[in-house]
Amino acid sequence: MLKTSSNGIQATTVVKLSLRPTTETLADLSRPIDPRHLKTRKQGTATLTYCPWNTIARHLHHRAPG
Numbered sequence: 001m002l003k004t005s006s007n008g009i010q011a012t013t014v015v016k017l018s019l020r021p022t023t024e025t026l027a028d029l030s031r032p033i034d035p036r037h038l039k040t041r042k043q044g045t046a047t048l049t050y051c052p053w054n055t056i057a058r059h060l061h062h063r064a065p066g
Contacts, residue, residue, distance in 0.1 A: 028063040 037055050041048055 025064050029060075031063070033059060 033051055033055075037059075038049050038051055041050070
């Protein structure tokens, strides 16, 4: 990325990404979600256990950032 300072000089900013091996990322994503994050609701005669989408998004952000 090029940035221009107030005196007109351009500088390049280098951003290094730390890439993790795919096997580590998959292992983190395979961990079970803590039961306290699960919700239940009744639909007809069935009781459903689910995890809200925003909780899943938060888990994805922490377990596999980027």
